[in-house]
Amino acid sequence: MLSVLWRGEDAIPGSPETVRMLRAMGKQPVFLTNYSILSRKELMEKFTHLGYDVREEEIYSSATLAGLYLQSHLQTDETVFVLGSQGLHDEIESFGVKVAPLDSEDHVFDIQSLTETLKIDPKIGAVVVAFDINFNYRKLLRAANILSKESTHFLVTNEDPRLPSNDGWIVPDCGCLIEAVIKATKRTPTVLGKPNKFAWDFISKRFHVNPERTIMIGDSLNTDILFGYNCGIRRSLVLSGISSYADVTNRIDEVKHHPNAEKWIPNYYIQSLGTIAKCLWRLGLYEPDPDGDVCSDSASDETIEDRVDPWVSQPGTSPANGICHRKEVITTV
Amino acid sequence: MLSVLWRGEDAIPGSPETVRMLRAMGKQPVFLTNYSILSRKELMEKFTHLGYDVREEEIYSSATLAGLYLQSHLQTDETVFVLGSQGLHDEIESFGVKVAPLDSEDHVFDIQSLTETLKIDPKIGAVVVAFDINFNYRKLLRAANILSKESTHFLVTNEDPRLPSNDGWIVPDCGCLIEAVIKATKRTPTVLGKPNKFAWDFISKRFHVNPERTIMIGDSLNTDILFGYNCGIRRSLVLSGISSYADVTNRIDEVKHHPNAEKWIPNYYIQSLGTIAKCLWRLGLYEPDPDGDVCSDSASDETIEDRVDPWVSQPGTSPANGICHRKEVITTV
Known part of the structure; x- marks a missing residue:
């Protein structure tokens, strides 16, 4: 907005x-x-605070679209691995879709211990990549290996390379992070956001x-x-x-x-x-x-x-x- | 090897x-x-342990190439920001090049506090992107903003999308991480490694x-x-x-x-x-x-x-x- x-x-x-x-x-x-960072509930608070007359069902963020997509594409016992904000997690769960828990985010220093501790829950049926301020190597590793099963849905909220910034900083957006996942998996994602x-x-x-x-x-x-x-x-x-x-x-x-x-x-x-x-x-x-x-x-x-x-x-x-x-x-x- | x-x-x-x-x-x-993860000193230990008759000056890893490049391209007071392993840090420093210290790696939860605490040392004259098991959003943000100065050297050790893996896991290599930096900066890096x-x-x-x-x-x-x-x-x-x-x-x-x-x-x-x-x-x-x-x-x-x-x-x-x-x-x- x-x-x-x-x-x-x-x-x-x-x-x-x-x-x-x-x-x-x-x-x-x-x-x-x-924008996928805030849930609709959080967006509503912002709308109201700024004096807008808006109803929650009129808001379609890329987080909302992820929820809608997953609601209609996942089996009832399947979960989704999310690289994104807490707001995106909340939004997806508001559609009755279960988000897979994150691994421990402890720093790891060698590949062997990284893959030795890697466990992929076979119930995960989708990966959503969004703007994720806590994006890290371990998440990339997990996403790539979950996506090695061809039937797993690969969704991205948007392809924008940068978030708008008022203070002149370059703020890499989701479009940067998905490049890493695409390169690792050689898969083409479904893009939820505009265009x-x-x-x-x-x-x-x-x-x-x-x-x-x-x-x-x-x-x-x-x-x-x-x-x-x-x-x-x-x-x-x-x-x-x-x-x-x-x-x-x-x-x-x-x-x-x-x-x-x-x-x-x-x-x-x-x-x-x-x-x-x-x-x-x-x-x-x-x-x-x-x-x-x-x-x-x-x-x-x-x-x-x-x-x-x-x-x-x-x-x-x-x-x-x-x-x-x-x-x-x-x-x- | x-x-x-x-x-x-x-x-x-x-x-x-x-x-x-x-x-x-x-x-x-x-x-x-x-391979950029180990310094030549560490590689030598591995060579010797496995029964190879090798001299340190015969080894050219992409970490060595980064050191050689930076030695000849940076001003004496310039430093380098490294996304990579401790071995890569050590190797670059063995060529008399100073590596810029990392920021605190604390998790951050909103963009504003992320950019508010962002400080770019103007002495940084180069960014090296390598396989980095501790790659994260904050490092991407720093690298992108350091590289917004066109004169800053942008080096990558190699473009391989995956590291070889014995146990069947997909292990994303440097080639995945650089895609994120390229997308954020719209810059073309100098590739040090083969081919x-x-x-x-x-x-x-x-x-x-x-x-x-x-x-x-x-x-x-x-x-x-x-x-x-x-x-x-x-x-x-x-x-x-x-x-x-x-x-x-x-x-x-x-x-x-x-x-x-x-x-x-x-x-x-x-x-x-x-x-x-x-x-x-x-x-x-x-x-x-x-x-x-x-x-x-x-x-x-x-x-x-x-x-x-x-x-x-x-x-x-x-x-x-x-x-x-x-x-x-x-x-x-």
């Missing part, structure tokens, strides 16, 4: 208002994130989504916009996060020579999610809460066209219609 | 005799291994090697035989380790369609290093030590041709000549 809904410990201004407005207009928001459309199957069934009336809003061309393309829905980039205006124009240049680059080009872009609230208010489509700070920001003299532009102008469709007149809205990291 | 010179705690029969014979005939053996010909530059100078009179003997097509090809020297596969007779015939079939596969085809193959001792003895080229168990193994009725075959028969060159009449012999993992 980072860079669309919040940054660090603060909501991005206007985003909570936009979610409230859309819901009041009868739109169904769904929140989709590759894989795996989540779409669950969401579209659960919310009876009409793709024609759904938009994917996200801050990353490589994950969010590509996800929207893969699902066959419209997509809007918010410029408050990873991808910039220049990234989009680069893709537009690229498409002349490589038509495939089309996949990364959003239908629309907006400055931030709060722009939607502003547009709705100015168009008179929604009467804001008097406390909504963004909508009362009348000092700004920007026009809708400054902020909301369709990449491809469509006759008879104004940008505001393009963004707002949809039944469902998916907003995301 | 595994699978050519020893397996587990035992020398491969005939190998110590072969090394002694070759040395007595005036050949210069050099021992080259991608990269990096070691050749040191060895050929140190021993005034004539490539025409040198043979590479090893058990792996992907590392040893390709290394020999890259160095422009003859190569012989021993069948006591990783690659099999079938692997070679597969490459020979492949070369019809992909001439590039030539690189992986050895000039000769032998059952094990001990075969050389047998051949020399039977040809009357060397009088063995009466204790040499292999050469007195007259119960076997195999002929030289059963065991020593040139892949390409060359007029006027017998297989035995092809293997034995060279000045230098490099034997290896």
Whole structure:
């Protein structure tokens, strides 16, 4: 949800208002994130703390997707070996799936004693690799040997190489750790997170989504916009996060020579999610809460066209219609 | 040295005799291994314990190569951050290069406290990634951030995905760990070990090697035989380790369609290093030590041709000549 809904410990201004407005207009928001570190319960606490009106069943993190996948693919007595956070453990267990206990994490100093003490529970039916701050060699060793049984499911929450970082540090994400497991096992994992459309199957069934009336809003061309393309829905980039205006124009240049680059080009872009609230208010489509700070920001003299532009102008469709007149809205990291 | 010179705690029969014979005939053996876990001092103890007549300066492990590289590339006040064993640390320090101390390895549970406590010593001029049984997320994080300075050297000892294992376990090697660092940094490392010909530059100078009179003997097509090809020297596969007779015939079939596969085809193959001792003895080229168990193994009725075959028969060159009449012999993992 980072860079669309919040940054660090603060909501991005206007985003909570936009979610409230859309819901009041009868739109169904769904929140989709590759973030696997917190359980939905923990995410709900964060949403509430930041003033968002969100229901737990509207949140689909890659941890949630792992739980959903395992719930439908494991036998009742099978367990899962998890390289990931406590939040991911909790989320998976909330789907009634048992997580295999970790080995002792004591340091070991030679290979022989490492493999001598290695025991693989034959009941383990899946391995999930996620961002894991406690990732270590012993976990890699266990995962590789569990996965040597071809029938064991190999799931990864997301392929992002780095987590977003406010302070300039490189923070390796799940995408780095899975490379080690792939190299050791020579196996190809099932990727649960965006841009894989795996989540779409669950969401579209659960919310009876009409793709024609759904938009994917996200801050990353490589994950969010590509996800929207893969699902066959419209997509809007918010410029408050990873991808910039220049990234989009680069893709537009690229498409002349490589038509495939089309996949990364959003239908629309907006400055931030709060722009939607502003547009709705100015168009008179929604009467804001008097406390909504963004909508009362009348000092700004920007026009809708400054902020909301369709990449491809469509006759008879104004940008505001393009963004707002949809039944469902998916907003995301 | 595994699978050519020893397996587990035992020398491969005939190998110590072969090394002694070759040395007595005036050949210069050099021992080259991608193994980085033990220092040369520790390797020497193992060689001696198993009855090998070897000198420390004849051993080139990937740890030795790291020491040699760093000795010539770092400024005098620069240090190196090492993901690897104590043996690798010791080996690098034996070249007068200072290893940067590790951080506290305490478990950490959130990204913020991880990066808040992260300090990168600006004196670190290189990162070496090797097989590291204590590899963990914190080390990956440090390595990635040290390497964000483009001028920092990025070295890896070897790219092998797995260590050989006697008991059937998959034991992920350095090749798995470097994938994680590469993904996080988007940088391409300098590979010190085979099949990269990096070691050749040191060895050929140190021993005034004539490539025409040198043979590479090893058990792996992907590392040893390709290394020999890259160095422009003859190569012989021993069948006591990783690659099999079938692997070679597969490459020979492949070369019809992909001439590039030539690189992986050895000039000769032998059952094990001990075969050389047998051949020399039977040809009357060397009088063995009466204790040499292999050469007195007259119960076997195999002929030289059963065991020593040139892949390409060359007029006027017998297989035995092809293997034995060279000045230098490099034997290896």
